[in-house]
Amino acid sequence: MSGFPISARINGAEWTGEVEPRLLLSDFLRSDVGLTGTHVGCEHGVCGACTVQLDGEPVRACLMFAVQIDGHEVTTVEGLGGGGPGDVLPVEDLHPIQRAFHEAHGLQCGFCTPGILMSVEAFLRENPAPSREEIREAVSGHLCRCTGYHNIIEGVALAAERLAADGPAADREGEP
Incomplete structure (x- = not known):
């Protein structure tokens, strides 16, 4: 072909x-x-x-x-974190959402995590101060077989808090 x-x-x-x-x-x-x-x-x-x-x-x-x-x-x-193929970034170089997931233990095997992170980044751009219920709805399209989603939701909430503390998304140059 x-x-x-x-x-x-x-x-x-x-x-x-x-x-x-x-x-x-x-x-x-x-x-x-x-x-x-x-x-x-x-x-x-x-x-x-x-x-x-x-x-x-x-x-x-x-x-x-x-x-x-x-x-x-x-x-x-x-x-998302600015890496390339095969790059392993130190925690401090990760995107704030990735760091929040790391700190909140929002992953276990990590298989579902990349997809969740990509959805969450777009979600937090649209809704920078979500409720826990809105976060649950945002991640509901992702299946995770390892967790009960509690730490995933906590990771999203932590990321939202930190991103809000950093100022508007337009001020964070270089982030998607």
Whole structure:
């Protein structure tokens, strides 16, 4: 099968190349770009593990084709903290949401965490001071088999507090 040319910004860097029209975005990010933080779980869009941001909005990468990102911007969990493929960042270099999850023990095995982080970052941009009920609703589209969600909710609440203390999102240059 012949490739289809695409050009997109992925975690702030330009990517240009050819992809097969049937290649899923999740497989493209993991195999072609080397961004393995995008996890593949159910492959039906139900679990949320593959969530990335397309032009700042959460999408399920297992339900999109790579050709659909042509001309768009994609942010993965690696781009959230400013890292690249294979980078292991020290805690102090992580995004405030990632640090809050770390401190609140909002992860266990970590498989669902990247997708949750990508949804939560967009959620907190829209709702910087959420109630616990709003946080529960925001993460309800993600399946986590390890936790009872309590620490995930606490991590989101802690992140919201810290982001609010840092000032408006527009003042945090360099963050998505």
